Amino acid sequence: MTPIIEVQQVNKAFGGLRVINDCSIQVAKGSITGMIGPNGAGKSTLFNLIAGALMPDSGRVLLEGEDITALSPDARFHKGLLRTFQIAHEFSHMSALENLMMVPPDQPGETLFTTWFKPGRVRAHDAEVRRRALEVIDFIGLYHVRNELAGNLSGGQKKLLELGRTMMTDAKVVLLDEIAAGVNRTLLGDLIGNIKRLNQEMGYTFLVIEHDMDMIAQLCDPVIVLAQGSVMMEGHIDDVQNNPEVIEAYFGGSAA
Known part of the structure; x- marks a missing residue:
């Protein structure tokens, strides 16, 4: 192979x-x-x-x-x-869903210029990242704790979240x-x-x-x-x- x-x-x-x-x-x-x-x-x-x-x-x-x-x-x-x-x-002080949304690189909202002058592009990209994150968190079986702070998850749930973050790339x-x-x-x-x-x-x-x-x-x-x-x-x-x-x-x- x-x-x-x-x-x-x-x-x-x-x-x-x-x-x-x-x-x-x-x-x-x-x-x-x-x-x-x-x-x-x-x-x-x-x-x-x-x-x-x-x-x-x-x-x-x-x-x-x-x-x-x-x-x-x-x-x-x-x-x-x-x-x-x-x-x-x-990221213990962010929700499980937000932890997933942080992963994709080069997001337009990370630059001040795009945030100020192209807010529509930022909103559209954020909506797409959120949609993908919801799909991933459902896939890994954590949808019911999507809004829970990641620091409050059990050890096993945190490992599932780690696996989910690989799916955001x-x-x-x-x-x-x-x-x-x-x-x-x-x-x-x-x-x-x-x-x-x-x-x-x-x-x-x-x-x-x-x-x-x-x-x-x-x-x-x-x-x-x-x-x-x-x-x-x-x-x-x-x-x-x-x-x-x-x-x-x-x-x-x-x-x-």
Whole structure:
């Protein structure tokens, strides 16, 4: 399958500690690819290198064949590479709906000239953004709390809102960082369902870091296993969970 993300022989060290060690991965376009590994394997660092929060010491990151290694997170966002965070980054004093409406870039109301001299254009654009935000908040199952302050939402609802914010842009790839953390089982089912729908109905590609192995098993194929900053193996979750080296490194010597 055609790769949408390629990480090519990337290295990253902090002081004298090499965290990512000559690491190469590919994420196929249209896939939901999982990434697992023991604590300290380098998962979060590799995520940050792909998202642009960190720059590699060597190696390259490509998006649809384009070298984006030197681009800022903002520039990558404009190219359709988005990420969510383990701890939701909502605007707590704005409503859930307003949080979604904040996402689209380059809105005409952001410039003083357009606000003063082209108010009709601003109103029309705002109405379109609001219409889209209402569609998205209904899609993710939060319509009933659309006017609630985002800071008052439950942890699971905030994760759904994070996922919804990716839908307010022309996303190509979404990096999901521990999206199941702190989410109850009911809302986790909603999250999994929404991710599958975005993948199947809208063509989103996902790269998922997750400790919840049930979620990985339900969502991801293939699964990449990192250990000591390098790829240990890649394959279907059944093969991963039955690999003796993975069991030793990730499960502490036990498949339980």
